[in-house]
Amino acid sequence: MTVGIKDVALAAGVSVATVSRVIGNGPVSEALRSRVEDAIRATGYRPNLSARRLRSQHSQTIGLIVSDIRNPFFTAVSRAVEEAAYHAGMRVILCNSDENPERELLYLRLMQEERITGLIFAPTRTTLDGLDGIGLDFPVVLIDRGGPSGGHDAVVLDNAQAAATLVDHLHAQGYRRIAGLFGNTSTTGVERHDGYRAAMAARGLEADARFIPPYAEAAETEVARWLGGPDRPDAVVVSNSLLLMGVVKAVRGLGLSIPGDLALAGFDNEPWTELVGPGLTVIEQPVHDIGRTAMELLFERLDAPARPARKVVLSGTCVVRGSTAGSKSLAGAAVP
Amino acid sequence: MTVGIKDVALAAGVSVATVSRVIGNGPVSEALRSRVEDAIRATGYRPNLSARRLRSQHSQTIGLIVSDIRNPFFTAVSRAVEEAAYHAGMRVILCNSDENPERELLYLRLMQEERITGLIFAPTRTTLDGLDGIGLDFPVVLIDRGGPSGGHDAVVLDNAQAAATLVDHLHAQGYRRIAGLFGNTSTTGVERHDGYRAAMAARGLEADARFIPPYAEAAETEVARWLGGPDRPDAVVVSNSLLLMGVVKAVRGLGLSIPGDLALAGFDNEPWTELVGPGLTVIEQPVHDIGRTAMELLFERLDAPARPARKVVLSGTCVVRGSTAGSKSLAGAAVP
DNA sequence: CTGAAAGCGCTTACAG
DNA sequence: CTGAAAGCGCTTACAG
Numbered sequence: 001m002t003v004g005i006k007d008v009a010l011a012a013g014v015s016v017a018t019v020s021r022v023i024g025n026g027p028v029s030e031a032l033r034s035r036v037e038d039a040i041r042a043t044g045y046r047p048n049l050s051a052r053r054l055r056s057q058h059s060q061t062i063g064l065i066v067s068d069i070r071n072p073f074f075t076a077v078s079r080a081v082e083e084a085a086y087h088a089g090m091r092v093i094l095c096n097s098d099e100n101p102e103r104e105l106l107y108l109r110l111m112q113e114e115r116i117t118g119l120i121f122a123p124t125r126t127t128l129d130g131l132d133g134i135g136l137d138f139p140v141v142l143i144d145r146g147g148p149s150g151g152h153d154a155v156v157l158d159n160a161q162a163a164a165t166l167v168d169h170l171h172a173q174g175y176r177r178i179a180g181l182f183g184n185t186s187t188t189g190v191e192r193h194d195g196y197r198a199a200m201a202a203r204g205l206e207a208d209a210r211f212i213p214p215y216a217e218a219a220e221t222e223v224a225r226w227l228g229g230p231d232r233p234d235a236v237v238v239s240n241s242l243l244l245m246g247v248v249k250a251v252r253g254l255g256l257s258i259p260g261d262l263a264l265a266g267f268d269n270e271p272w273t274e275l276v277g278p279g280l281t282v283i284e285q286p287v288h289d290i291g292r293t294a295m296e297l298l299f300e301r302l303d304a305p306a307r308p309a310r311k312v313v314l315s316g317t318c319v320v321r322g323s324t325a326g327s328k329s330l331a332g333a334a335v336p
Numbered sequence: 337m338t339v340g341i342k343d344v345a346l347a348a349g350v351s352v353a354t355v356s357r358v359i360g361n362g363p364v365s366e367a368l369r370s371r372v373e374d375a376i377r378a379t380g381y382r383p384n385l386s387a388r389r390l391r392s393q394h395s396q397t398i399g400l401i402v403s404d405i406r407n408p409f410f411t412a413v414s415r416a417v418e419e420a421a422y423h424a425g426m427r428v429i430l431c432n433s434d435e436n437p438e439r440e441l442l443y444l445r446l447m448q449e450e451r452i453t454g455l456i457f458a459p460t461r462t463t464l465d466g467l468d469g470i471g472l473d474f475p476v477v478l479i480d481r482g483g484p485s486g487g488h489d490a491v492v493l494d495n496a497q498a499a500a501t502l503v504d505h506l507h508a509q510g511y512r513r514i515a516g517l518f519g520n521t522s523t524t525g526v527e528r529h530d531g532y533r534a535a536m537a538a539r540g541l542e543a544d545a546r547f548i549p550p551y552a553e554a555a556e557t558e559v560a561r562w563l564g565g566p567d568r569p570d571a572v573v574v575s576n577s578l579l580l581m582g583v584v585k586a587v588r589g590l591g592l593s594i595p596g597d598l599a600l601a602g603f604d605n606e607p608w609t610e611l612v613g614p615g616l617t618v619i620e621q622p623v624h625d626i627g628r629t630a631m632e633l634l635f636e637r638l639d640a641p642a643r644p645a646r647k648v649v650l651s652g653t654c655v656v657r658g659s660t661a662g663s664k665s666l667a668g669a670a671v672p
Numbered sequence: 673c674t675g676a677a678a679g680c681g682c683t684t685a686c687a688g
Numbered sequence: 689c690t691g692a693a694a695g696c697g698c699t700t701a702c703a704g
Contacts, residue, residue, distance in 0.1 A: 002451075002473060004681060015691045020683055029689055044471055046448040050389040051681035055696050059386070069415070075405055082432070091446070094430055096418070110427070112382040115338075135380055137338060216607065248611050271552065272608035275584050340697060351675045356699055365673055387697035391680050674704085681696105688690085 003043045012039035023047050053115070060090045062298065063111040063119040063138075065104065067186070068214070069096040071242055072270050073287060074122070077143060080291025081120060088299070090117065099185045099214060101126040105134075112137060118298045124185045139301040141294045146311055147187040153297045155290055155312040159188055160195030162283045162316040163237060166265040167199035169281070169318060170235045173326030175263055176205060179233035181222065181243055183214030192239045192267070208233060212243070219246025220253070227254055227262065235263035235324070241270050241282075248276055264323040267316075278322025286314050339379045348375035359383050389451070396426045398634065399447040399455040399474075401440065403522070404550070405432040407578055408606050409623060410458070413479060416627025417456060424635070426453065435521045435550060437462040441470075448473060454634045460521045475637040477630045482647055483523040489633045491626055491648040495524055496531030498619045498652040499573060502601040503535035505617070505654060506571045509662030511599055512541060515569035517558065517579055519550030528575045528603070544569060548579070555582025556589070563590055563598065571599035571660070577606050577618075584612055600659040603652075614658025622650050 009016045012035045021028045022036040039045075053059050064081055066074040078094055085092045093114060095107040104127045111119055119140040123131065128147050131140070139153070146154035163180075170178050180196040183189035193209055200207040208231060212218045219238070223246065226232065238244045244266035251262055258264055258277045266273070269284035293312055301307075345352045348371045357364045358372040375381070389395050400417055402410040414430055421428045429450060431443040440463045447455055455476040459467065464483050467476070475489070482490035499516075506514050516532040519525035529545055536543040544567060548554045555574070559582065562568065574580045580602035587598055594600055594613045602609070605620035629648055637643075 006681085016682080017684080017691055017693095018689090021690090024683075026683095027689065032690080046445065048390065048451060048681055049449045050386045050395070050451065051696090052683075053386040053696095054384070054390055054698085055681075055683045057683095057696070069411055070408070072406070075411065079405070079432070096415070109382065113385045115384060115386065245607055245611070252611065270608075271581055272606075272612065275581070275588065275613075276608065276611045342697085352698080353675055353677095353700080354673090357674090360699075362699095363673065368674080384697055387680090388699075389680095390682085391697075391699045393680065393699095675702105676704105677702090678700090680699085683696085684694090686691105686693090688692105 003045045005045070005047070008036065008039045008043055008045045011043055012036045059115045059117060061093060061114060061116045062090055062295075063093050063095070063107075063114070063116040063121075065095045065097055065107050065111075065119065065121045065123075067097050067099045067122050067124065067144075068242070069094075071240065071268075073144070073241065073268050073285065076287035077291040077294075080288045081295055084292050084295035088295070097124070099124055108134060108136065118302060120294045120298065122186075125187055125190075126185075128187065139298060139305070141297045141301070143290055143294045145187045151309055153301055153309050153311070155293045155297060155314065156188070156191075157283075157285050157290075158313050158315050159191035160198065162267070162318075163192040163195030163239075164199035165316075165318050166237045166281070166283065167196055167203070169320065170237070170263060170265060170324055170326075171199075171203050171205070173263070173324050175235035175324075175326060177208075177233045177235065178205060179226070179231075179236045180207065180209040180239075181219060181236055181247065182209060182211050182239040183243065184211035185214055189214070189239050192237075196237055214240060214242055216242050216246035216249065219243040220250045221246075223247045223250035224254060227251070227256065233262070235259075235265070238264065238266040241266065241268035241273070244268075244273070244280065244282075248280075258323050259325050263326065269317075269319050274321070278325060281321045281324040282319050283316040284319050285316050289314060339381045341381070341383070344372065344375045344379055344381045347379055348372045395451045395453055397429060397450060397452045398426055398631075399429050399431070399443075399450070399452040399457075401431045401433055401443050401447075401455065401457045401459075403433050403435045403458045403460065403480075404578070405430075407576065407604075409480070409577065409604050409621065412623035413627040413630075416624045417631055420628050420631035424631070433460070435460055444470060444472065454638060456630045456634065458522075461523055461526075462521075464523065475634060475641070477633045477637070479626055479630050481523045487645055489637055489645050489647070491629045491633060491650065492524070493619075493621050493626075494649045494651050495527035496534065498603070498654075499528040499531030499575075500535035501652075501654050502573045502617070502619065503532055503539070505656065506573070506599060506601060506660055506662075507535075507539050507541070509599070509660050511571035511660075511662060513544075513569045513571065514541060515562070515567075515572045516543065516545040516575075517555060517572055517583065518545060518547050518575040519579065520547035521550055525550070525575050528573075532573055550576060550578055552578050552582035552585065555579040556586045557582075559583045559586035560589060563587070563592065569598070571595075571601070574600065574602040577602065577604035577609070580604075580609070580616065580618075584616070594659050595661050599662065605653075605655050610657070614661065617657045617660040618655050619652040620655050621652050625650060 097103045122144045142154035146156040182193045197207045265281045273280040433440045458480045478490035482492040518529045601617045609616040
């Protein structure tokens with residue numbers, strides 16, 4: 001039915017070993033090589049990857065588990081990872097955990113069964129805590145969520161500094177009641193919170209932070225309540241683009257204006273942040289570098305399994321727009 | 337090194353056949369089953385999927401090739417496909433062609449080598465035209481881009497009607513110089529154009545349509561030029577959300593207002609379309625149904641390879657917002 | 673229900 | 689450079 005290596009060998013009048021060498025770029029004389037290539041074309045032969053992987057004992061596959069593929073941050077990182085993998089002759093298995101620890105475990109198991117070469121992973125805090133106990137047979141590089149420098153290679157944003165930058169910017173614009181809204185499933189939310197809190201303290205301001213599930217709906221509900229209550233802030237720092245969207249919705253739903261009634265500063269320079277209201281001030285992450293660096297760390301780890309874990313911390317860029325204009329009016333501009 | 341089925345068999349004191357039956361849910365006595373399960377836990381055994389696939393001759397894998405994973409339409413469809421696949425005990429390989437026919441061919445080859453069970457595919461026009469000549473060994477279900485009902489199962493939006501709905505709506509709002517902007521890589525762009533043109537003709541209006549690459553940048557450039565020229569429209573129908581974003585950027589870049597200087601109606605009810613300017617009028621696609629239906633068609637095709645191809649055409653919903661408010665003011669509301 | 677044995681489609685030492 | 693042969697880790701008739 002479907003054509004195998006034997007059919008090609010027969011058609012080319014060579015052994016299967018020779019066909020295998022041709023498709024694997026092994027040493028073959030030009031004469032035989034072209035005969036085999038003709039036979040491959042004639043038969044429409046396609047090598048069976050399961051067989052190749054089983055026999056050769058390497059999968060040429062890297063795993064990538066992200067926490068929410070709807071978050072454009074992760075689709076951008078995925079693209080960078082795939083590009084790097086492609087150039088290295090590897091493919092990638094992309095899985096989406098939806099911030100669900102059970103699904104993370106499920107996918108980790110799948111990765112084991114696929115015998116992947118290595119994993120790039122943005123884990124929930126729950127799974128990160130138990131990661132060492134799982135006994136994975138491959139190296140893992142964490143992205144976006146490193147946690148305290150621990151046993152794993154990681155590439156993350158300088159979250160604390162980025163959050164502090166936003167606080168400082170808001171402060172410079174004249175805001176004082178600066179609240180913070182953070183995702184509660186990732187170490188990233190925690191680190192951004194720490195930076196926020198430290199910067200507030202340094203300015204002698206009182207922090208007012210909330211941790212919520214990292215979805216737009218949760219932010220919308222939370223902020224609607226917040227703005228109606230006694231602790232109403234006049235500015236808010238928001239720890240990811242999904243939450244940011246929810247905040248914008250809440251403000252609009254209440255018929256309030258940005259930044260007049262509430263100034264807004266968030267993370268991730270998605271295309272739409274430029275188009276909403278007066279434009280949203282955000283920290284832009286080097287998404288492409290994050291993906292590429294993760295692959296580099298992974299390859300280096302494969303080369304040198306024993307060397308100590310490394311954590312690469314990348315800086316974000318603050319893109320200032322109208323959502324933080326404050327009393328002094330301010331045109332949109334990029335600030336390094 | 338890594339533990340195999342033999343190690344488990346040894347540890348449990350049974351044959352490898354019995355271990356295989358346990359992990360495959362075959363018939364095994366309770367006594368042996370629990371002994372094997374203990375051994376699996378004790379050894380941390382994970383079956384090798386390559387070996388299972390090779391031996392069992394089914395990959396339990398479906399392929400999914402989308403044209404642009406940054407388009408939220410496709411990330412939403414992917415989620416629906418994955419969900420359905422998961423419930424059917426299958427996994428999915430997701431690939432991103434970037435609207436590039438060469439990459440499509442590359443991925444089709446990969447799918448063959450993976451021996452996938454079936455493919456869900458959003459092809460470029462180029463690849464769609466040559467699809468029958470490629471000799472794929474698995475069934476394919478087209479999504480988003482069906483082309484003329486041909487040899488393939490497909491699930492698509494009623495594109496012509498959706499585009500006509502937008503034209504009719506704009507007409508009812510008092511607009512007459514209604515332009516159209518369409519992606520040039522997909523049959524979808526063509527069908528939406530046809531619906532646009534027919535609706536314009538039915539109203540006695542002159543059509544003014546342009547086909548461009550389906551990226552925000554292309555739309556931005558094109559519209560900036562258009563609005564500066566002699567054929568300046570007062571409304572525009574835009575065939576996808578990436579293009580729509582580009583149009584909004586162009587309008588803002590010129591300091592013009594929506595809908596005062598230009599009314600806008602597009603496709604895909606992305607979260608941000610609600611938040612930009614007065615809100616954007618769009619056709620909402622049943623993204624979840626599209627993914628689910630594609631999987632259903634695929635399974636039915638696997639059951640009955642010989643039966644004639646089916647094309648499922650789903651209707652969109654017009655979500656009216658301020659971007660098409662026209663002279664009469666209009667609040668945002670959903671219209672079926 | 674259980675086990676011994678064959679074999680899925682390849683790759684890779686090993687000889688020549 | 690080339691081929692014969694073993695074997696990757698499983699599953700699945702086939703007997704019992």
